[in-house]
Amino acid sequence: MSLLAEHLFACRTPAELYRLQILIECVAVPTEMGLPKPYIGRLPEEAGNWLSRIYTLMFTQSRIVQPFDRRVIAPHVTLYSARRSADEPRDLLVAFCGLADRLQIPIPVMLQYLDADRYDVLLLRDPTKKIYLEGVPDYAPDLAGVARRIGRDLDLASYGAIRSYGTSGGGWAAMTVGTMLGADRAIAMSANPPGASFRLNRAWKQRGYSTEAEAADFGAFERQFNALPDRRTRLFAFYGADYESDRIGAQAFERLVGAIGIGFRGVNDHNLVLQLLLAARFGTFLDRYLNGDLDLITPPPGERLLDIGSLDIPPAASPGSGEPELASAG
Numbered sequence: 001m002s003l004l005a006e007h008l009f010a011c012r013t014p015a016e017l018y019r020l021q022i023l024i025e026c027v028a029v030p031t032e033m034g035l036p037k038p039y040i041g042r043l044p045e046e047a048g049n050w051l052s053r054i055y056t057l058m059f060t061q062s063r064i065v066q067p068f069d070r071r072v073i074a075p076h077v078t079l080y081s082a083r084r085s086a087d088e089p090r091d092l093l094v095a096f097c098g099l100a101d102r103l104q105i106p107i108p109v110m111l112q113y114l115d116a117d118r119y120d121v122l123l124l125r126d127p128t129k130k131i132y133l134e135g136v137p138d139y140a141p142d143l144a145g146v147a148r149r150i151g152r153d154l155d156l157a158s159y160g161a162i163r164s165y166g167t168s169g170g171g172w173a174a175m176t177v178g179t180m181l182g183a184d185r186a187i188a189m190s191a192n193p194p195g196a197s198f199r200l201n202r203a204w205k206q207r208g209y210s211t212e213a214e215a216a217d218f219g220a221f222e223r224q225f226n227a228l229p230d231r232r233t234r235l236f237a238f239y240g241a242d243y244e245s246d247r248i249g250a251q252a253f254e255r256l257v258g259a260i261g262i263g264f265r266g267v268n269d270h271n272l273v274l275q276l277l278l279a280a281r282f283g284t285f286l287d288r289y290l291n292g293d294l295d296l297i298t299p300p301p302g303e304r305l306l307d308i309g310s311l312d313i314p315p316a317a318s319p320g321s322g323e324p325e326l327a328s329a330g
Contacts, residue, residue, distance in 0.1 A: 004032060005039045008047050021050055025106035029068040029080060030058065033108050057105065058112045061283035066116040073153055074139045076125040082116035090120050092159040093290075094150065094177060096132065096170030097125045104167040104189060104273035113283050120159070122150065124173075131169035131194055133220055143173055143224060147180035156181065163290060164233075166191060167273060171237070171249075172221050175257065179225065179233040185294060188237045190272045192249030193221045193256055225257050234294050235259035240267030240275065241305055262304050281311040 004024075011017040024033075033054060040048060068080040083090060093114065097103055103110045107123065114121060124139075124146070126132045132143060140146040156162065164178025164186040171191020178186030225231070237253040239246035241263030250261035267275050276282040288311065289297055299306075 002035055002039070004035050008035075008043055008051075009039075011044075011047070014046065017044070017047055017050075025054075025108070026101045027070065027078070028106075028108045029070050030065050030108045030112045031067055033058070034065075054106060054109065057109045057277055060277055060280045062112050066112050066114060068111050068116050068121070073122075074136075076127060076136050077139050077153075078123045079154075080111060080121040080123065083120060086158075089160055090158070091118055091161045091163065092154065092156070093119050093121045094162065094164040094174070094181065094183070095121055095123050096164070096166035096173040096177070097123065098166075098168030098170050099129055099131075101125045101127065102167075103165070103170075104271050105277060109277070113286055120154075122154065124170075126169070126173075129169075132173040133194060143176045143220075144180065146173075147177045150177070150181065163187070165189075165290070168270070172253075175233075175235050175253070175259065176221065176225055179228055179231055179235075182230065183233045185234045185236065185290075187289060188235075188253065188259070190239055190243070190246045190249075190270050191237060191253070192245065193252050222256055231257075234298070236289065237261045238272060238289075239263050240269050240272050241265045242268035243270055243272075246270060246272070260298060260304070262299065262306065264306055264308050266308065276308065276311075279308045279311075281308050284311040 007020055007024075008017070011020055033051075035051065040051065043051065067082045069082060071079045071081065073079055081090075095103060095110075103123075111121065124136050126134075126136055128134065128137060132146075135142045135146050140149045150156070162178070162181050162183040164174040164181070164183045166172070166174025166187070167189045168191055171188030172193045174188055174191075175186045235253065235257060237250040237259045239250045239261065241247060242265070247263060250259070250263065253259035254261045264272065264275075269275050273282065276285050
């Protein structure tokens, strides 16, 4: 029996299963999601449905299981890598989770859409839910400290390129730390800057998140970013064009730091990443905007509202390309 099966069958209550699902979605690597087919039919219905949803998201476009390993750097900082030798050429992706401690989608799903032969992924979380206004607990007290600590923990000079990526409450941190690290690009998905127009709302308070204005430095983004001596990182703010708060957030990034706002028409949802996945376009999105040439992917100002259909499905992702290895792994 696989380790995943052992944990799933050990759950005795819906609450135990829910906690296990959250843990898996926040930390697992794709290779840990394998479950022998005989066990799938024996799972409780809720667990089977959950696993089926995860598999569907993982293999909408990607078919080869990405062989990332996990190494905990600090309590809320994890390195995912498939590096096998010190001199192996790699790029680094520094990723900042949003409020749900994920990147709008489960971590094993996100990793499945990244090339493990190319990327090391440094994943950071802020469990205080203060959207990194006080850095990362037990790691660094502010974003400048986060950047310095990353430089101590990783040999940044060994990477061919550095890129940063953040979703929702992690978007402004991705822009700031990415610029501090000299990343060639920083991508924010469905994000808002913590500025004068941004406040922690009632929904956050209902979920137990901090809403004490006096404890949150909402001017941190503009002040920290404008003080950076070198700001060559290209900044992108992606959003659902029909989701008003994220459209306003992207416009704020454009105004405050010169980010390039790109909206997708017909998306009235804060979770843009999930909508791209459901449309079988997320892998293509990453190929274009995370991996593509900067000069080719930067649209002129009048062409920054796109249709999701403009992201072509690559031939390798077409239906009928075979069963993914993971679903039938033993």
